[in-house]
Amino acid sequence: MDNRWNLDALYTGFDSPEFIGDCKKLDSKNEEYENFANTLSQSGDILEILKKYVALKSEISALTEKLLCFANLSFCADTNNAKANSYIELISIRQNRSSLADVKFIKWLTSSGFEPKTLRGTDLEECIFHFEELITKGRHILDDQTEQIISNLKLVGSSSWMNLHNVLIGSLTGKISTVDGRIEIKPISQIRAMAYSEDADVRKKAYEAEIRAYRKVEKAVAACINSIKGESIILARMRGYASPLEMVLTKNRMEKSIIDTMFSAIREYLPCFRAYYKKKAKMLGLSGSLPFYDIFAPVTAKAQSNFTYEEAAKFIVEKFSTFSRKLGDFAKNAFDNNWIDSEIRPGKVGGAFCENLFSISQSRILANFGSSYNDVTTIAHELGHAFHGHCLSNNVILNTGYPSPLAETASIFCETIINKAALKEADKESALAILESAISSAGQVIVDIYSRYLFETALFKAREVAPLSPEQLCEEMTKAQIESYGDGLDENVLHPYLWLIKPHYYNPDWNFYNFPYAFGLLFAKGLYAKYTETGSSFAEKYEFLLSETGKRSVTDVAKIVDVDLNDINFWKNSLELIKEDISKFLDL
Ligand SMILES: [Zn+2]
Numbered sequence: 001m002d003n004r005w006n007l008d009a010l011y012t013g014f015d016s017p018e019f020i021g022d023c024k025k026l027d028s029k030n031e032e033y034e035n036f037a038n039t040l041s042q043s044g045d046i047l048e049i050l051k052k053y054v055a056l057k058s059e060i061s062a063l064t065e066k067l068l069c070f071a072n073l074s075f076c077a078d079t080n081n082a083k084a085n086s087y088i089e090l091i092s093i094r095q096n097r098s099s100l101a102d103v104k105f106i107k108w109l110t111s112s113g114f115e116p117k118t119l120r121g122t123d124l125e126e127c128i129f130h131f132e133e134l135i136t137k138g139r140h141i142l143d144d145q146t147e148q149i150i151s152n153l154k155l156v157g158s159s160s161w162m163n164l165h166n167v168l169i170g171s172l173t174g175k176i177s178t179v180d181g182r183i184e185i186k187p188i189s190q191i192r193a194m195a196y197s198e199d200a201d202v203r204k205k206a207y208e209a210e211i212r213a214y215r216k217v218e219k220a221v222a223a224c225i226n227s228i229k230g231e232s233i234i235l236a237r238m239r240g241y242a243s244p245l246e247m248v249l250t251k252n253r254m255e256k257s258i259i260d261t262m263f264s265a266i267r268e269y270l271p272c273f274r275a276y277y278k279k280k281a282k283m284l285g286l287s288g289s290l291p292f293y294d295i296f297a298p299v300t301a302k303a304q305s306n307f308t309y310e311e312a313a314k315f316i317v318e319k320f321s322t323f324s325r326k327l328g329d330f331a332k333n334a335f336d337n338n339w340i341d342s343e344i345r346p347g348k349v350g351g352a353f354c355e356n357l358f359s360i361s362q363s364r365i366l367a368n369f370g371s372s373y374n375d376v377t378t379i380a381h382e383l384g385h386a387f388h389g390h391c392l393s394n395n396v397i398l399n400t401g402y403p404s405p406l407a408e409t410a411s412i413f414c415e416t417i418i419n420k421a422a423l424k425e426a427d428k429e430s431a432l433a434i435l436e437s438a439i440s441s442a443g444q445v446i447v448d449i450y451s452r453y454l455f456e457t458a459l460f461k462a463r464e465v466a467p468l469s470p471e472q473l474c475e476e477m478t479k480a481q482i483e484s485y486g487d488g489l490d491e492n493v494l495h496p497y498l499w500l501i502k503p504h505y506y507n508p509d510w511n512f513y514n515f516p517y518a519f520g521l522l523f524a525k526g527l528y529a530k531y532t533e534t535g536s537s538f539a540e541k542y543e544f545l546l547s548e549t550g551k552r553s554v555t556d557v558a559k560i561v562d563v564d565l566n567d568i569n570f571w572k573n574s575l576e577l578i579k580e581d582i583s584k585f586l587d588l
Contacts, residue, residue, distance in 0.1 A: 003309055005077070005341035005364050010070040010357065014083050019070070026063045026091075030098050033060060037101035040108040050124055050131070053105060054398065060098055061397045062359040067091050069355055069364075076349045076366055077341055103141060110138025129551040130398050136250065140239040150235065158231045158508035161224040165506040168220055174213035176205055188213055192501075195296045200284065207293035207493075214497040218470035221500045225459070226467035228508050233464060244460055248512045252403040254554040258565045259453075259515050262522065265571035266450055272579045273447045274488030276439055279586055291493035292481075296440070300433040309342055309369055312376045316383065319421040320414070323531070324539035327414075330390055331383050334363070339386070340379065342369035354382040354411075356389025358400050363389050373422065373434065377415050384414030391546035402549035404513070406557060408520030409527065410546055416528045428588065435585045442578050445521045451477075451484035452514040455499060473499050523558070525574035530561055 011019040033056045040049070071087035078084070109131065116131035141147060172188040191213070194206035214221075232244045241247040249256055281290040283299045307315070313335040321328025334340060339362065341348075352367040363386035369375045388410035392400045423434055458476045462468055468476070474496035481494045499505060504513040527545075531538040538561075545560045558565045 001310065001313065001335050002338045003341070003343040003369070004338070005073070005366075006338040007070060007073055007364070009360050009362055010066055010073075014071075014074075014087060019067070022063055022067055023091075026060065026067060026094055029056065029060050029063065030094060030101075032056060033098055034101045037104040037108075040105065042112060046112065046114060047119075047122065047124070050119075050127070054124060054127055054396065058397050064091065064095050064098075065357065065397075066359040068095070069357055073355060073364055073366075076353075078347050079349060080347050103147065106134050106138040107141055110135050110141075126396060126399060126551070133253075140241065140247075140250075142238065146238075150238075154231070154508070158228045161227045162506045162508060165221060165224045165503075168217050168224075169501065169503075172213055172217060174209040176209040188501075195293060196298065198298055200294070200297070203293045203297060204291075207291075211497060214500050218497070218500060222468065222470045222473055225473065225499065225505055226463060228506060229459060229463045229511075230467070231508060232511050233460065244511045245457075252405055252516065252554065253552075254403070254405060254565075258554065259519070261566050261568050262515070262519060262571050263450065263453070265522075265568050265575055266446055266518065268572065269575040269579060270447065270450075270484065270486060270488075272575075272582050273443050274486050275586065276443065276582050277485070277488035289487060289490040291490045292495045293493065295443075295489075300436045301429050306371050307373065307376050308371065312369070312379060315376060315421075316380050316418065319417055320380075320383075322421070323417050324536070324543070326539070326543065327387060330387050334365070334383060334386060339363055340365040340367065340382075342367045342379070344368045344370065352378045352382055354385035354389070356386065356392070356400075358389065358393055358397050361390075361393040373430075374437065376422075377418050380418040381411040381415045384411035387414065388546050388549070391543050392550055394547065395550055399550040403554060404516040405519040405523070405554055406549045407516070409524050409549070412521055412524035413527055413542075416524065432585070432588050435581055435588070439578070439581055439585055442521065442581075445517045446575075446578070447484050447488070449514045449518045451480040452498070452502065452504075453512065453518075454480035454483055456505070456512055456514065459499075459505075522571055522574040525577050526563065526570055527561065529573050529577060530563070 011022075013019065036052060036056060068088065068091045071084045071091060074081055075084035075088060114131070114135075116128045116135070119125055119128050119131070142150070169188065173185050174188055174191045175183050175185055176191060176194075177183050186209075188210065191206045191210050194202050197203050197206070229244075232247075236242075236244045236247045239247065241250070245256070249259075277290045277295070280294070280297070280299055281288070284290075284294055284297055286294070313331075317328050317332045317335070320331045341364070348368070349366065350368060352365070354363055354365045356363045365379070365382040365386060367375070367379055367382060369379065388402075389400075391410075392402075419434060419438055423431055426434060455477050458480065459468065459473070462472065462476070477499050478494050478496045481489070481498075482491050485494070504510055507513070527542060531542070541561050545557060548560060549557055555565055563570050
């Protein structure tokens with residue numbers, strides 16, 4: 001077992017004959033696809049046309065994925081790799097080229113009046129959902145010229161505003177006084193990281209420095225958010241959606257009633273989270289309620305540390321195997337065959353991610369493994385993503401894309417397996433640390449996300465009428481936080497500028513990228529609750545569910561395990577699990 005990944009299964013290098021050959025092959029397939037899209041007509045055998053589309057599209061997707069992932073993974077492992085960097089761009093350009101042909105095909109399909117259900121019993125039966133989705137998408141595509149204008153103007157519109165936001169935040173610094181009284185200028189990201197400091201004074205000073213820094217750019221950033229959301233409102237209207245939210249929900253294959261039900265359940269459980277924040281204030285020795293800057297304050301000793309990478313691997317494989325042999329074997333295979341780059345080294349990107357490589361039915365995971373318990377759960381989380389990919393891999397590649405609310409199902413499920421097992425074996429102190437870390441992150445995903453959803457809803461409503469001033473944006477954010485955190489936090493020390501710093505609000509293609517987090521956590525927890533009820537026979541159903549996430553609506557995916565997402569009790573059961581953790585924490 002190595003602590004660096006091996007990418008040979010993709011390519012042995014950028015100069016290898018296979019890599020060069022596949023680049024050429026992608027070019028010729030793209031050309032073939034363009035010709036195909038340009039010569040579509042309403043006459044001819046539709047089944048043959050669709051077969052040709054599936055074949056071409058599958059080949060192009062697999063080739064693009066293989067080439068792009070090789071470049072991207074090589075770059076992430078060594079950001080000084082200039083060749084990797086330039087190939088990322090070169091292949092992305094090719095990807096863009098084929099998306100123009102996609103639009104032509106979608107429009108042809110939509111206007112053909114074709115009923116995907118008629119594919120039942122044919123070789124293309126498994127693509128029914130894919131075609132249905134394309135037709136829905138097609139109904140919202142405008143004429144060629146308008147689409148061209150939109151895509152050109154987006155580059156100098158919302159995309160530029162997003163870039164400006166990146167530049168403003170990336171170069172933003174704050175002034176903070178050190179212990180010996182000097183004033184230091186630090187990047188905003190470093191100041192934000194001080195929220196985790198053990199020193200109460202550092203946390204408070206960092207928060208104050210952060211707020212001061214935001215005031216310097218608030219007018220410019222407000223212009224960014226107003227323009228980006230304004231563009232979304234215009235586009236949603238032009239494309240015939242009732243609202244930007246409806247546009248997001250369609251993309252996410254779900255109905256609004258699901259998030260309404262989920263948030264109704266969440267509202268009922270907010271008092272539990274508030275009790276946790278109150279307890280945290282007490283543990284920190286505060287007489288009043290918790291200020292925003294103490295949300296991430298450490299209140300427990302660190303969970304039992306010092307896992308070697310080998311020990312982490314052994315622990316994960318062992319615990320995964322208690323759920324299903326398949327999951328355990330899968331993880332073992334990933335460790336044994338060097339799918340994971342866990343080493344911390346200069347030049348490598350930070351954080352952790354998983355890349356599923358459907359073209360070769362494998363995955364690669366990047367992590368920066370220290371030795372803490374958190375590092376172990378991070379690997380387990382990413383292995384969950386990889387297992388999701390594994391379950392999907394028996395589908396045609398067109399059926400491997402799943403919507404964001406389902407993206408974290410397998411990862412959080414795997415994390416839960418590890419957390420439950422670790423809690424069982426932990427002494428009192430470690431148990432407290434594990435619980436606190438789980439509750440604290442659930443608090444972010446439930447309580448904070450709820451406030452961000454409320455804020456974005458209010459923002460869109462107000463933006464329909466006119467742009468918002470920085471003061472109005474701060475006011476809406478504060479209102480949303482009061483509604484969500486309630487008396488859990490000190491309402492005089494909230495974070496009115498979260499709208500300015502959360503990157504999600506600035507990606508024009510990611511409106512409402514908040515509810516998917518809450519959905520992901522609660523859906524995974526709900527599945528785990530089903531598993532504890534049903535026992536080991538659940539594993540097979542669960543794996544089948546994962547394998548279907550690319551070709552059903554979210555509602556229909558949930559039905560596989562007899563879950564009705566419009567039933568508030570499903571969400572309440574998930575929240576009940578977090579409530580149990582909170583009660584344990586309050587008792588310990
Ligand atoms: Zn994840």
